[in-house]
Amino acid sequence: MKLLFVADPLSAFNTYKDSTFAMMREAARRGHELWVCEAADLMWVSGGRVTAHGARRLALTAEAVASQAGTRLAVWHEIAETQDLALADVDAVLMRKDPPFDSEFFYATHLLQQAEREGARVFNKPAALRDHPEKLAILEFPQFITPTLVTRSAAAIRAFHAEHKDIILKPLDGMGGMGIFRVKADALNLGSIIETLNKNGAESVMVQRFVPEIAQGDKRILLIGGKPVPFSLARIPQGTEVRGNLAAGGKGVAQPLTDADLRIAQALAPVLAARGLLLVGLDVIGDKMTEINVTSPTCFQEIMQQTGFDVGAVFIDALEAAMAAAPR
Structure with a gap:
């Protein structure tokens, strides 16, 4: 198969822990053809198709293909060729752009959905990516979650804290633990944390009862x-x-x-x-x-x-x- 990975810059890959690299390594072992681009490379023009501008075909080094999980590699690939590549012309497109789920990520999913209309196969499905924001998607399954509040309201957050005493506050667009705060029963710095996260009522915050x-x-x-x-x-x-x-x-x-x-x-x-x-x-x-x-x-x-x-x-x-x- 001919695979196109929409990913972060290759220079940012850590081969000892990167899951996208693990996918590429296994695909290379099976003889699949690897291409890569960044979300910023996606483009569409009327009368044409969604294209990865300057897509690169990767040739993994022998050391990379033979490597095991946890192996650090200073050099793990070569760029075999570069060309504009219509997404509908590859067998599968793998969307592996890291969060945050910002406006540009949102726009990229629309370009990927247009590529689907043109015949591309995209994993994960672009519409599903949009429909499952990573913090808010849990709301569909309340039977499995701790007491949770989503709000812009400082008063609602204070009331939630008064009820549950020990809480976690987090931004809706964070990743890697960014912007997560715990506030215990003493409510120390709760006001300052609310102001920091909700930008004085301009942005929504998720608040959850602390799970020990x-x-x-x-x-x-x-x-x-x-x-x-x-x-x-x-x-x-x-x-x-x-x-x-x-x-x-x-x-x-x-x-x-x-x-x-x-x-x-x-x-x-x-x-x-x-x-x-x-x-x-x-x-x-x-x-x-x-x-x-x-x-x-x-x-x-x-x-x-x-x-x-x-x-x-x-x-x-x-x-x-x-x-x-x-x-x-």
Whole structure:
């Protein structure tokens, strides 16, 4: 297959932990042709088709193809050729642009949806990316979440805190633990935190009752092709940090899914897969789901390195199966 990855700059890839690299490595091992562009390269002109301007064909080095999870590579690819590439002319487009879900990401999903009208196959489906903002998507599944409030109102946040005493506040467009605050019963700095996050009432904030099981980790559960990966990666906060995110210094520990994890995963997996979400990352603390990640879920390599379960291979299996089930 000819695969086009819409991703962040190649210079930003860390081969020892990047899940997009794990996908590319497995695809290369199977002989698939790899192309890459950035979201900024997408363009459309009337009378034409959505095109990746200056798309690059990647040739992975022999060391990269043979590498294992957790391997650091200073040089891992060459650019074999560069050309403008219509998205409808490749077999599959993989949208792997990292958050934030800002206006430009939103516009990119519309270009990708236009490419679908022209015959492109895009994973995850652009409309599904728009319909599942990663913080707000949990609202559809209230049976699995901790008490939660979404609001611009400072008064509503104060009332929520008065009821629950120990709360987490977070921006709706954050990633990697950015902008997350915990406020305990003493309400220390609550007013300042509200002002910082809601921009004096201009932006909405998510507020949740604190889940103490964060001490055992914020678990990333991967759903691929409508089925859960049997291991999660528990991102465990270190020191005085309340955030388990790896980007915030959390320690990643792979572990089998618990019964509670499986209940959540098995309930959501077929629903989300039917909407065109080939790959989903659920964030679960204890038995409470806190996010549904659909833009560029990660943790492939950490799970593979610690358990031997080849997440990259499972993903490419699912991609190949999706293409075979609905050929153009």
